[in-house]
Structure formats: C-alpha cells, structure tokens
Amino acid sequence: WAVEHGRVDELDNAGMSVFELYELRGWYHEALTVFELALDKVKTIYDSAPVQRGFEKSELSHMYGRFLAWKSWFIIRIGNFKQAQKFLHQALSLLDDATGETRPSAAFPLYQLGLIEWYLGNYSGAKQYLDQALYISRNQNELMVKALTIFHLGLTAYAVGDYVDARRRHQECLSLCEEFDEQNTIGFSYICLGRVEYALENCDQAKYLIETGLTICQETNHLFSTALGKSFLAIVNWQLDNIETAKDLCLDSLHLFREMGEQYGIVVASNYLGQINWSTGEHKMSRQNFIEALQRAIEYRILPQVLASFVGLTRHLNQVGQTLDIIMLLLFVISHPAAEFETKELATDFLAELAAHCSLQMVAEAERRIKNLDVETLARRVLNLESIRSVD
Structure with a gap:
C-alpha cells in the first residue's frame, strides 16, 4: 500500500518490518521488486518538489540509502555480490551527513560488505568491515546489527580455524539476542555453536545444539536458518553413521534453498550431499552433486565452496588413477587463502593418503602446473576432464 500510493515515509517507518517478513519467508525476488518500487518513488519525490511533499532533500537521501541497504541484502541472497557491493557503497555515501560523520544506519551496509567478503573467501577483508560495523553499532546501540556482526565475526573465525574465537563470538551473540528476545538469531547461534562442536569432534554435543537451534528456527519460520541448520545437522548425523537421516536432512535443505533461490545454500547442501552419497557408494550421484556445486560456486564466485568441490571431486579422480590431477587440486586448495x-584439513589428509603412490617428481610437476593457475581456469579444466564428464 505504501509503495503503491507513494507513501515512502510510511514505508520507511515500517521498512525493517517489511524487510524481516520477506527475509523470514525467503521471498527474495519479491523483496527486490518491493524495494525497487520504493526506491523509484523516493527518487521521483527527490527530483520533483520534496519540500512541498513534506521532505527535506537530505532526509530523502538518507531514506534512499536505507532502502538501498535493504535491497542489497536480498541481492546478496540471490548471489549477485558485485551488484550488492555497488549499491552498498552508494548507500554509505548517502548515509554520510554534512559533517562527514557516518550516521548510525551505516553499520548495516558495512556489515553486509563484510558478509560479502566472507562469501568470497576474503576473510581479512570481511573482518575489517565487520569490525567497523561493530564499532558503529555498539556506539549507537543498534542491537540487531551488533548481534549480526558478532555472529558473522564468529563465522569468519570458524572459516580460518579459530574455533575458540568462533565459539566465543556465537556465545556473545546468543547472550545479546536473549536480552531482546530475537528468537531467530538465538536459534541460528545454537546451530553455529553446534557446528563449532562438530569441528572439535564433539558430535553428540554438536547434534544436541544444532537440533535445539533448528527447533527454534522452525518455530520462527525462518527458511534460510532452517535450511542451513538441516545441512549442518546432516553432516553431523553422517559422522554419527545415521546415513539415511543425514541424506534426508540434506535433501530437505537443498529443496528449501532451491525454493528460495539462495545460491550459497544450494552449493553448501550439494557439497555435503556429494560427501554423503560418496560414502554410501552412490558415486554417480555424488559426482553430480559436486559438479553442480562447482558450477554454481564458480558462477557466483563463492570461492570457499569452489575449493570444497575440488576436494570432493578428487575422490572420483582417484577411481580412475588420475593422480597428477588430484595432487594439483589438493595442493591448490591447501595453498589458497579462500x-x-x-577444507584444507580434508585436502591435507587425502594428500597424506596418496603419499605412498606418488613420487617427489610428480608433486613437483603438480606444483609447477598450478603455479600460475587461477581458480576459474582450474575449475574449467576439472569440468572438462573426461572422467568427470563421463556417465557411469
């Protein structure tokens, strides 16, 4: 109603509620339509006679910046990181006041820029943006952005193997969200605390924590958290030898992500499903899972998952004795900062298994071949291998 009648002031007041509704339901494309219309209305008023309609131009600029930040969130959800970065930098410029001091609302776009860097595997860049967002949100008492920033600092610590800091961050986020009863982030914090326990090989505790968080996320009807929680619970059940449960959870997760069009989740679930199917001897299906994960991850530049797909596909290459290609992929993954x-641990373990079957000369040749390779070139090479393309 607010958009259709040009009542952008009403939409601005209710913007966070609108944002939360579409995020909860996974209506990403619909959200983009709504916020695009809202942005058009703001621009029309800005270009015409804003004072006559009760607005100052600076007020409209800040409003436009907020709408851009909300829209950018859903652009991230569908995997268009480059476009989101462009809009977020534009939002930051609009949210600067006349004295150059950053307004409180700048914390949210800074947080999103950190999130994008995390998706892309630039963990140091992610931390820089997230630290800026945390500083602003703490000073301005923006509790939700503060909680989300702490949460994603936990994910960044997890990615680089600092599980102690990851646990600390997720516990801090959990405590903060309990203070203002933000149920979905409470649930997601439990899920990610469980993931930390999984990494520390405490699978029973991991299962308990993830199930606790998943129940909360299902009660709040937050589809993204539910879907990712099912993926994490799947891999824990797989480690506990609950294979059928693991497969069902992973398939449920993949289905939800496909419904939402959430590209990161599709890739994660596909990589996990590839691992599970490989372990049960369903090698053709496993290969298809890893290939889909690799193709999507390359298309959307989700480099950490590209590298995870490489490791998954090395098992298939090992079936046909392509040892040099395997060593190339494993060395590439181990040395890649994203x-x-x-993933590096899995690659290192498999490389150790292969040590008895390869010479130092072969390792040296693999190192020589990957020296000047970028990830896209190597991905194309892998996808063009006959042993990967062939059907069993």
Whole structure:
C-alpha cells in the first residue's frame, strides 16, 4: 500500500518490518521488486518538489540509502555480490551527513560488505568491515546489527580455524539476542555453536545444539536458518553413521534453498550431499552433486565452496588413477587463502593418503602446473576432464 500510493515515509517507518517478513519467508525476488518500487518513488519525490511533499532533500537521501541497504541484502541472497557491493557503497555515501560523520544506519551496509567478503573467501577483508560495523553499532546501540556482526565475526573465525574465537563470538551473540528476545538469531547461534562442536569432534554435543537451534528456527519460520541448520545437522548425523537421516536432512535443505533461490545454500547442501552419497557408494550421484556445486560456486564466485568441490571431486579422480590431477587440486586448495580450514584439513589428509603412490617428481610437476593457475581456469579444466564428464 505504501509503495503503491507513494507513501515512502510510511514505508520507511515500517521498512525493517517489511524487510524481516520477506527475509523470514525467503521471498527474495519479491523483496527486490518491493524495494525497487520504493526506491523509484523516493527518487521521483527527490527530483520533483520534496519540500512541498513534506521532505527535506537530505532526509530523502538518507531514506534512499536505507532502502538501498535493504535491497542489497536480498541481492546478496540471490548471489549477485558485485551488484550488492555497488549499491552498498552508494548507500554509505548517502548515509554520510554534512559533517562527514557516518550516521548510525551505516553499520548495516558495512556489515553486509563484510558478509560479502566472507562469501568470497576474503576473510581479512570481511573482518575489517565487520569490525567497523561493530564499532558503529555498539556506539549507537543498534542491537540487531551488533548481534549480526558478532555472529558473522564468529563465522569468519570458524572459516580460518579459530574455533575458540568462533565459539566465543556465537556465545556473545546468543547472550545479546536473549536480552531482546530475537528468537531467530538465538536459534541460528545454537546451530553455529553446534557446528563449532562438530569441528572439535564433539558430535553428540554438536547434534544436541544444532537440533535445539533448528527447533527454534522452525518455530520462527525462518527458511534460510532452517535450511542451513538441516545441512549442518546432516553432516553431523553422517559422522554419527545415521546415513539415511543425514541424506534426508540434506535433501530437505537443498529443496528449501532451491525454493528460495539462495545460491550459497544450494552449493553448501550439494557439497555435503556429494560427501554423503560418496560414502554410501552412490558415486554417480555424488559426482553430480559436486559438479553442480562447482558450477554454481564458480558462477557466483563463492570461492570457499569452489575449493570444497575440488576436494570432493578428487575422490572420483582417484577411481580412475588420475593422480597428477588430484595432487594439483589438493595442493591448490591447501595453498589458497579462500579455502576454509576444514577444507584444507580434508585436502591435507587425502594428500597424506596418496603419499605412498606418488613420487617427489610428480608433486613437483603438480606444483609447477598450478603455479600460475587461477581458480576459474582450474575449475574449467576439472569440468572438462573426461572422467568427470563421463556417465557411469
């Protein structure tokens, strides 16, 4: 109603409620339509006679910046990180006041810029943006942005293998959200605390924490948290040898992510499903899972998941004795800064398994071949291998 009647002041007041509704339901494309219309209305008023309609131009600029930040969130959800970065930098410029001091609302776009860097595997860049967002949100007492920033600082610590800091951040986020009863982030914090326990090989505790968080997220009807929680619970059940449960959870997760069009989640669930299917001897299906994950991750530049797909596909290459290609992929992953610590551990373990079957000369040749390779070139090479493209 507010958009259709040009009541952008009403939409601005209710903006966060609108944002939360579409985020909860996973209505990402619909949200983009709503916020695009709202932005058009603000621009029309800005270009015409804003004072006659009760607005100052500076007020409209700040409003436009807030709408851009809300819209950017959903652009991130569908995987268009480059476009989101452009809009977020534009939002930051609009949210600067006349004296150059950053307004409180700038914390949210800064947080999102950090989130994008995390998706892309630039963990130091992610931390820089997130630290800025945390500083502003703490000073301005923006509790929700503060909680989200702490949460994603936990994810960043997890990615580089600092599980102690990851646990501390998620516990801090949990405590903060309990103060203002933000149920979805409470649930997601439990899920990610469980993921930390999984990384520390405490699978029973991991299962309990993830199930606790998943129940909360399902009660709040937040589809993204529910879907990702199911993926994490799937991999824990897989480690506990609950194979059918693991597969069902992963398939449920993948289905939800496909419904939402959430690209990161599709890639994560596909990589996990590839691991599960490989372990049960469903090698053709496993290969298809890893190939889909690799293709999507390359398309959307989700480099940590590209590298996870590489490791998954090395098992298939090992079936046909392509040892040099395997060593190339494993060495590439181990040396790449975007690879998550978990992924590097898997690559290192498999490389150790292969040590008895490869010569130092082969390792040297693999190192020579990857020296000047970028991730896209290597991905194309992998996808063009006959053993990867062939059907069993």
